[in-house]
Amino acid sequence: MEIANGIKMLEIPMxxxxxxxxxxxxxxxxxxxxxxxDAGIPDSLPKIKKAMGKAGVPFKxxxxxIITHQDIDHVGGIRSILNELPQVKIFAHGADKPYxxxxxxxxxxxxxxxxxxxxLPEEEKNKVLNLFENSNVQINxxxxxxxxxxxxxxxxxxxxPGHTPGHICLYHKQSKTLIVGDAMNVIDGQLTGPNKxxxxxxxxxxxxxxxxxxxxxxxxxLITYHxxxxxxxxxxxxxxxx
Ligand SMILES: [Zn+2]
Numbered sequence: 001m002e003i004a005n006g007i008k009m010l011e012i013p014m015x016x017x018x019x020x021x022x023x024x025x026x027x028x029x030x031x032x033x034x035x036x037x038d039a040g041i042p043d044s045l046p047k048i049k050k051a052m053g054k055a056g057v058p059f060k061x062x063x064x065x066i067i068t069h070q071d072i073d074h075v076g077g078i079r080s081i082l083n084e085l086p087q088v089k090i091f092a093h094g095a096d097k098p099y100x101x102x103x104x105x106x107x108x109x110x111x112x113x114x115x116x117x118x119x120l121p122e123e124e125k126n127k128v129l130n131l132f133e134n135s136n137v138q139i140n141x142x143x144x145x146x147x148x149x150x151x152x153x154x155x156x157x158x159x160x161p162g163h164t165p166g167h168i169c170l171y172h173k174q175s176k177t178l179i180v181g182d183a184m185n186v187i188d189g190q191l192t193g194p195n196k197x198x199x200x201x202x203x204x205x206x207x208x209x210x211x212x213x214x215x216x217x218x219x220x221x222l223i224t225y226h227x228x229x230x231x232x233x234x235x236x237x238x239x240x241x242x
Contacts, residue, residue, distance in 0.1 A: 004174070066092070091139070158214070
């Protein structure tokens with residue numbers, strides 16, 4: 001879905017953890033740069049290519065991937081992209097970098113999540129474990145809270161820890177679009193706070209606290225990775241949630 005000039009929300013079907021649902025990576029571009037925010041899983045690649053083609057942005061122009069956080073449905077597709085475009089630079093927050101690079105064990109491989117994986121049919125379980133096994137990549141540049149990327153009219157980095165230690169959101173100034181990754185969701189048309197299923201209580205609380213940072217931004221469009229676009233007075237809805 002075209003959000004404004006130079007920014008599009010992609011709609012990519014994804015089958016993972018025994019469920020089929022859409023994910024919504026965001027594409028931001030100008031004449032010099034093409035940025036993909038979050039990369040899906042390896043199967044997502046042909047769908048991402050197709051969606052980029054539809055937006056009139058050839059896949060081979062992609063030069064940057066920004067990862068909102070370390071979860072495999074966000075980083076799992078990077079290796080297959082790098083296989084075709086090794087020059088693409090990968091950006092993420094420093095607090096998630098050691099997990100993405102494989103220096104630390106993926107944060108989701110805790111007991112709770114493993115229980116969920118262990119309950120899946122064998123084939124699906126192996127797919128997920130394989131993804132964890134094969135998704136580590138090197139980060140070319142770390143992003144910090146409050147940093148502005150001078151590209152595509154300016155992109156602000158907002159550190160929103162909770163869902164993971166290095167979760168970030170991005171604010172595209174030109175279109176007043178906030179890309180929230182998994183910091184928020186849209187369920188049945190309603191904007192909701194962070195998903196508590198995959199975190200402990202302390203981290204879930206921190207994820208909520210992080211939403212306060214959004215009050216500093218004038219938000220026209222809000223893109224969630226799992227629920228898509230929300231553009232019905234996002235600022236007011238965030239205030240109500242807090
Ligand atoms: Zn996540």
